[in-house]
Amino acid sequence: MSRPQCSRCLRPAAHCLCALIPRLDSRTRVLLLQHxxxxNHALNTARLAALGLNNAQLVVGEVFDDLPTLLNPPGYQARLLFPADDAQPLHAYGPDDQPLLLVVPDGTWRKARKLLHLNPLLAALPRVSLAEGGVSRYRLRKAPGPGALSTVEAIAQALQVLEAPTSFEPLLKPFEALIDGQIAAMGDEVFQKNHGGGHWE
Incomplete structure (x- = not known):
């Protein structure tokens, strides 16, 4: 028999995170394209980000037929948050800057690259990147390298830069509770053995 589930955060009802999810306004629009x-991943951090931001949209798929519409909301310029040699580092908005539509692929690195491959419009977007050296609070997965963050962390960090001095720290509250809950469920000994010092991709 399946456990009752919260229809909003998709967590088991006994571990619902909705009370911790903020409703933050942002000048930036965030479009999450989720593989x-x-x-159904236990740590669906893209959904937490989409729920916590009023100006965000989460679309699930591999090929997005309505991509031309999704990438061109009036008044925004689209940028893809994804590593590339020519990616421009994010910086705070100037007084006359047009706000960004920040497009964020959500999946493992391999799945995210597949989304770009299957959606040439996405791959053609100018890319932006986060500052080097971000430290993930995601203590449950090994990272392929330093500075690798979960989706919600990457979005919070990007908005923090773009919209300084506004704080987007509340976006990470349900994420941290989620991680703490997962660690508590597995027990400290198992966690230390498998994940001590690990980061995420």
Whole structure:
């Protein structure tokens, strides 16, 4: 028999995170393109980000037929948050800057690259990147390298830069509770053995 589930955060009802999810306004619009394999992942941080931001949209799929519409909301310029040699570092908005539509692929690195491959419009977007050296609070997965963050952390960090001095720290509250809950469920000994010092991709 399946456990009752919260229809909003998709967590088991006994571990619902909705009370911790903020409703933050942002000048930046965030478009999350989620690979279908992530939807039922226990740590669905893209959904937490989409729920916590009023100006955000989460779309699940591999090929997005309505991408031309999604990438062109009036008044925004689209940028892809994804590493590349020519990616421009994010910086705070100037007084006359047009706000960004920050497009964030959500999945493992391999799945995210597949989304770009299957959606040439996405791959053609100018890319932006976060500052080097961000430290993930995601203590449950090994990272492929330093500075690798979970989706919600990457979004919070990007908005923190773009919209300084506004704080987007509340976006990480449900994420941290989620991680703490997962660690508590596995027990400290198992966690230390498998994940001590590990980061995420």
């Amino acid at each position: 279908p394999s992530e939807v």
